[in-house]
Amino acid sequence: MSRDKALFVCQECGGTSPKWLGRCPDCGAWNSLVEQRSERSQVRAGSSAYAVASSPEYLNAIAVDATTRQHTGLGELDRVLGGGLVAGAAILLGGEPGIGKSTLMLQIAEGLSRSQRVLYVTGEESSAQVALRARRLRVQAETIRVVAENRWELIADILEAEKPSVVLVDSIQTLYSDSLQSAPGSVAQVRECAARLVRHAKATGASVFLVGHVTKEGAIAGPRVLEHMVDTVLYFEGEAGSPYRLIRAIKNRFGAANELGVFEMQEKGLQEVRNPSRLFLSQHERPVPGSVVLATQEGTRPLLVEVQALVTPSPLANPRRVAIGLDPNRLSLLLAILHRHGGSFFFDQDVFVNIAGGIRVDEPAADLAVAMALLGSFRNRSLSDGTVVFGELGLAGEVRPVAATDTRLAEAAKLGFSRAILPRGEHPRLAGFTTLPCARFQDAVDAAFTG
Numbered sequence: 001m002s003r004d005k006a007l008f009v010c011q012e013c014g015g016t017s018p019k020w021l022g023r024c025p026d027c028g029a030w031n032s033l034v035e036q037r038s039e040r041s042q043v044r045a046g047s048s049a050y051a052v053a054s055s056p057e058y059l060n061a062i063a064v065d066a067t068t069r070q071h072t073g074l075g076e077l078d079r080v081l082g083g084g085l086v087a088g089a090a091i092l093l094g095g096e097p098g099i100g101k102s103t104l105m106l107q108i109a110e111g112l113s114r115s116q117r118v119l120y121v122t123g124e125e126s127s128a129q130v131a132l133r134a135r136r137l138r139v140q141a142e143t144i145r146v147v148a149e150n151r152w153e154l155i156a157d158i159l160e161a162e163k164p165s166v167v168l169v170d171s172i173q174t175l176y177s178d179s180l181q182s183a184p185g186s187v188a189q190v191r192e193c194a195a196r197l198v199r200h201a202k203a204t205g206a207s208v209f210l211v212g213h214v215t216k217e218g219a220i221a222g223p224r225v226l227e228h229m230v231d232t233v234l235y236f237e238g239e240a241g242s243p244y245r246l247i248r249a250i251k252n253r254f255g256a257a258n259e260l261g262v263f264e265m266q267e268k269g270l271q272e273v274r275n276p277s278r279l280f281l282s283q284h285e286r287p288v289p290g291s292v293v294l295a296t297q298e299g300t301r302p303l304l305v306e307v308q309a310l311v312t313p314s315p316l317a318n319p320r321r322v323a324i325g326l327d328p329n330r331l332s333l334l335l336a337i338l339h340r341h342g343g344s345f346f347f348d349q350d351v352f353v354n355i356a357g358g359i360r361v362d363e364p365a366a367d368l369a370v371a372m373a374l375l376g377s378f379r380n381r382s383l384s385d386g387t388v389v390f391g392e393l394g395l396a397g398e399v400r401p402v403a404a405t406d407t408r409l410a411e412a413a414k415l416g417f418s419r420a421i422l423p424r425g426e427h428p429r430l431a432g433f434t435t436l437p438c439a440r441f442q443d444a445v446d447a448a449f450t451g
Contacts, residue, residue, distance in 0.1 A: 008033040014187045014225050036182045070207075073111020076263060076272045077104075079301070080234060080247050082255015085112070085166075088205045089254060090198045092172075092227065094212040095236030100245055101211050103269050104236065105168050106130070106139055108209065112166050113143040119164035123150035123174030137269040150184065152177040152193050156200075164206055169197065171211040172226075191225060198229050227251065238265075239358035244279065245270065246359065249299070259299030277304040277415055280357035287385050290377030293417070294369035295388045295408035296361050302404065302411035304388065306356040307366070309373035314350040325355030326370065327362065334371050334393065341397035341441045342371070344378055364392040365402040368421065371441070372448050381449045384419065388412045389448070391423040397441045399423045409433065421447050 008017045010033055015026030017033060024032050069084025078084045081091075095101045102125070109118050122130050127148045134141045145162065149155055152175055159167065169175070175193040176184040183189070194210060201208040210230065227233050233251040238244060247261040262276040273279055281293065281304055290309040295302065314320065323331040331353055338344045353370060355361050368391035376382055383389070390408060392400040401423040409420060413430050421444055424437040438444040 007036050009036045009182075009187050011187055014191055034186075036180075036186065036188055070112060070116060072108050073114070074107060074261075074263075074270070074272060076261030077108070077247060080249045080252075080255075080259045080261040080299075081232065082249075082252055082259070085207050086231075086254045087165075087207060088201050089232060090201045090208045090210065090230040091232040091234065092210045092212055092230040093234045093236060094214050096214055096238075099236050099238050100265055100270060101236055102130075102133065102170055103137065103265075104263075105170055105209060105211060106134055106137060107269055109144045109166070109168055110139045110141070113140075116165040117163070118144050118166045118168070119159070119162055120144055120146045121155060121158075121167065121169045122146065122148050123169070124171060139269075150174045150176060152196060156196070159200060159204075159206075163204070166207045166209070167197070167200075168209040169211065171213060172197075173213050191229075194226055194229055237358075242358055244273070244358065256299045260301055260303070277302075277411060280305040280359055281415075282306050282356055287382035289380050289382045290373050292369045292373040292376065292383060293388045293412075294361070294366055295390045295412050295420070296363060296366060297402075297404045297408060302407045303359075304411060304415060304417075305359055305361065307369045307373045308354045308356055309370070309377045310352040311346065311349050311374060311377040314348055316350070319346070319348060320350045320352070322352045324353070325358070325360045326353055326366070330364075330367070331370070333395075334367060334374065337393050337395065337397065337441065338371055338374060342375060342445060344375060346374075346378070349378070363402075364400075365390045367391065367393040368399060368423075368441075368444055372421070372444065375445065376449070379449070383448050386417050387419040387421065387448075388417050389421045389444075391421070391438070391444070393441060399438045399441060399444060401425045409435070 008020050010024040010026060010029060012029040012032045013024065013027035015024055017025065020033055023030050069086055071078055071084050093101060109120050112118050120130065127146050130146050147158055172190055172194055173185045176189045177192050180188050180192055197208050197210065200206065231253040232249060235248045235250055237246045237248065243265045245263040245265055249257050249259045251257055262273040263270040264273055284291065292307045294305050294307050296305055321328065321331060335346050335351065339346065369389040371393060372383065372389050390402060392402055394400050405422065406428045409428060409430060412420060413433050418432060419434045421436045421438060424439045427435050436447040438447060
């Protein structure tokens, strides 16, 4: 009789150790090793279908067919996926509880069931609960097959019998395999069940959607290796109390990463927002100090967002520095540039910066807009109406060029803006649109606040 083997598995990275340690030797996390007992399992009958031996081939001799993409019925999701769903793709969707992941999965199932054989595997809810949600959302569910199961061995038999083209699993943390003795949701179970589902997708050409929970830090729960196993990683985000939801592609083997899709949660489910730039812009009756419109680029989509800054005298010995939707380290860097090259001193000022609408901006092209908002609030000066700003700031005070200038300007012109402060370089000529190229930060300050 085989003896169980004890291992200690890190709950952060999935690394293993033969004995307990206070700190994981792989990722350095403290008190993250948990004992797990497992034994080598026998190979299931029928599992050899996923273990067919292959021989090496020359790369130029491999036939490559044109990638055919299936539309999910949600144009915003198709954009994030790179144009549609690719056969055999494994997609991981993460989001906080209650954000609308199950609602999105049900709407994806409805859109794909028009042309594909869809199987919805629910491990968290009963089939009746899924049907109740479908009726509430008025989903056409005649061609969607649902099974409530979380044991992998039974799911594998169902997949072999049904042969679906699309499999939706809600959620991966609820699945478990009899080959492991750990509880569902543990690192070993999540990694093993995800690996088998990905192997099924690659062997049969079926597309697989995996719903994943997120931790309090905002990362997908389970080992980080889970993100490396799948083809696409999507994050479903939204502010508390706001009806708007954002889908962001963090990784995508079949398209551009950092693409953004915008939805609005309504009574009938998620509705696409066709023009998200208007969503993130506030309607001020007149220009306001500390408010600057930024022309940012999310993947291939140009987006106009409002940068809001508030600078006020601080009663504290260490003034506050608060950044929402922006990297705090980037804010500190910009304050140093304003001190050195802008002649403005913030050592006794509380500084607050917010990207309106709950969106997060990570690209360096936001530097100039954030600096102009900070300077405008500090000096109580506002930019002229109809002005957009973008550009990266260097530590030497130069304004560095950024990519996709033409698409940013075209989006601004489409929304009625007529003036842009941007880095020096070649720019497209737009009728009725004025560009103010700047080589130095002081040039941008003169263009923004002169007159």
